Amino acid sequence: MLKIEALTKIYRQVAAVDNVTFDVPAGQMVGIIGRSGAGKSTLLRMINRLTDPTSGRIVCDDVFSKSVEVSALRGRRLREWRGRCAMVFQQFNLVPRLQVLTNVLIGRIGYRPTLPILLGLFSEEDRALTIRALERLDMASHALHRADALSGGQQQRVAIARALVQQPRILLADEPIASLDLRNATIVMDALRRINKEDGITVISNLHLLQTARDYCDRIIGMRKGEIAFDGRPSELTDSLAREIYAVGDGSEDEVVMAFSATSAVASH
Numbered sequence: 001m002l003k004i005e006a007l008t009k010i011y012r013q014v015a016a017v018d019n020v021t022f023d024v025p026a027g028q029m030v031g032i033i034g035r036s037g038a039g040k041s042t043l044l045r046m047i048n049r050l051t052d053p054t055s056g057r058i059v060c061d062d063v064f065s066k067s068v069e070v071s072a073l074r075g076r077r078l079r080e081w082r083g084r085c086a087m088v089f090q091q092f093n094l095v096p097r098l099q100v101l102t103n104v105l106i107g108r109i110g111y112r113p114t115l116p117i118l119l120g121l122f123s124e125e126d127r128a129l130t131i132r133a134l135e136r137l138d139m140a141s142h143a144l145h146r147a148d149a150l151s152g153g154q155q156q157r158v159a160i161a162r163a164l165v166q167q168p169r170i171l172l173a174d175e176p177i178a179s180l181d182l183r184n185a186t187i188v189m190d191a192l193r194r195i196n197k198e199d200g201i202t203v204i205s206n207l208h209l210l211q212t213a214r215d216y217c218d219r220i221i222g223m224r225k226g227e228i229a230f231d232g233r234p235s236e237l238t239d240s241l242a243r244e245i246y247a248v249g250d251g252s253e254d255e256v257v258m259a260f261s262a263t264s265a266v267a268s269h
């Protein structure tokens with residue numbers, strides 16, 4: 001169980017995340033939705049500790065042998081947390097001129113010295129782990145290609161393989177399909193769901209399309225102006241509740257229309 005307790009992040013006197021509290025049981029697939037600036041990325045970045053909270057706590061009781069206050073971790077324990085709580089991003093964040101294989105091996109850096117990995121020297125165990133991860137994402141045949149020779153969808157699958165070799169218990173995804181076309185978006189979302197189901201890895205993903213969250217997630221959290229405006233099963237999220245999450249009150253409906261867009265929604269699997 002991951003417990004988020006009264007988590008707050010203030011930037012220049014404005015709360016990007018405002019007193020947010022929720023629990024995520026192990027193995028759940030959660031979609032976080034909300035308009036631009038609602039605080040979705042800030043929330044994920046605090047969970048991964050890329051950003052420090054202004055106040056509040058993050059507690060996790062099933063990733064390490066005992067319950068830990070994630071928000072208080074430092075040094076080696078913090079690096080271990082980042083390993084167990086892997087993250088993928090909209091822009092994939094691969095090293096463009098390195099081979100796919102090496103990019104995935106970089107996921108082992110939390111466990112191994114960095115230099116041998118960057119030189120392409122790695123143990124048989126790491127090599128096996130890497131190949132298996134690439135196979136699961138149907139990317140093993142690209143192992144020796146440079147990352148910058150791949151399509152966006154392929155790059156995201158490599159980024160997910162890199163996250164997998166971290167042997168995470170939690171996978172955070174910040175708009176993982178926002179830069180992809182429909183076909184690749186479907187492949188990537190299917191992969192995340194399969195990893196969630198087969199490995200029991202908790203997946204928490206920011207998603208810009210409501211329909212994607214409906215199609216793939218066990219639970220949807222709607223954020224509005226830093227606060228939680230909805231938290232429930234997809235079936236409980238009515239259109240009028242969804243409109244409230246995306247509403248701004250200034251007459252601007254652009255994002256509502258975009259979030260509801262059926263044409264660009266990822267096809268249901």
Ligand SMILES: Nc1ncnc2c1ncn2[C@@H]1O[C@H](COP(=O)(O)OP(=O)(O)OP(=O)(O)O)[C@@H](O)[C@H]1O
Nearest residue numbers: 011012015016034035036037038039040041042043
């Ligand atoms: N490093 C930062 N410095 C200052 N303000 C920030 C920083 N990061 C985020 N913010 C502000 O915090 C608020 C929430 O931003 P955040 O990126 O979390 O939103 P989001 O829901 O992920 O939006 P999007 O859908 O556009 O990705 C915004 O008002 C943003 O301008």
Ligand SMILES: [Mg+2]
Nearest residue numbers: 040041042206
């Ligand atoms: Mg964001």
